[in-house]
Amino acid sequence: MRDDELARAVRLREQGQREEARTILLELAERHPDDAEVAYQTAWVHDALGLEAEAVPFYERALADQGLDDRLGAFTGLGSTLRVLGRHREALETFTRGLEEFPGDPGLRTFMAMALYNEGRAREAVGSLLKLVAESGQVGRYRRAVEYYAENLDETI
Structure with missing residues (x-):
């Protein structure tokens, strides 16, 4: 039933x-x-x-x-929902817990970047997204440069 x-x-x-x-x-x-x-x-x-x-x-x-069964979906859903509700610190805690169980998950990392941005941590948010893009292989031969700037975003000539 x-x-x-x-x-x-x-x-x-x-x-x-x-x-x-x-x-x-x-x-x-x-x-x-x-x-x-x-x-x-x-x-x-x-x-x-x-x-x-x-x-x-x-x-x-x-x-x-x-x-x-779908703990990953539940972590993603809860964290995203908390972020939408303006409960950014709780969202970050949820994403952190999720990443402890599902290390490196791209979805959790993406939503966590949004929560970092909402918390005023834009540099950390962009850096984490750059790492994700570099890992995806979508930047081809620029991967090393993107990985470098993920850690050194403020560096200019």
Whole structure:
């Protein structure tokens, strides 16, 4: 029953029927308060509806369970949501925790750069993005230069 309802809610969310999905997920969350997957999906649907503040406790509940299948998605979702809510320090703490579990993840690093920028740490944000771009191989023969300037951004002639 729980699995069928959860699958139905996810399908509805993916099909753009977010309010219907939210109704099902809130009922599931009430019946299964310790279910990390239900909490995660409930957080996700709230984010999709622009209800970020309501998503936070569900993300936190999901991450409290080490067994959550998509912990990377939950860290990314929670950190991004906290950033959007203006809770930049908490976002940075969340991204840091996520990177401890998923070292080097490009998505977490990208969202963390945005939070660094929001915290007034623009130099650190740009430097981290330059490292990410260099690692991606998208700058070809300029990789070494980009890596250098990621650490020495203020250097000019």
